[in-house]
Amino acid sequence: MQLAMSQDEVIAKCRAAKVGVSAIEELPAGGVRLVCSSASGAEIIRKKFKPKIISDEREREKHRPVRPLW
16 A cells, blocks of 8 residues: 555554554655555554555556666
């Protein structure tokens, strides 16, 4: 899920709610993409931060080169 929060804020809130984080990354347009370790943890975060959920799918940071290296 994508949240309109800072990465530090999301990590702190997940720790407080005892929700495991599988992956987290900052989005170029602002906000973070969060992947929880469990479906139940994701549901807790969805309920807790419903106003902070970004409804439209934002572009993620590119991790691979556009064309092959060879």
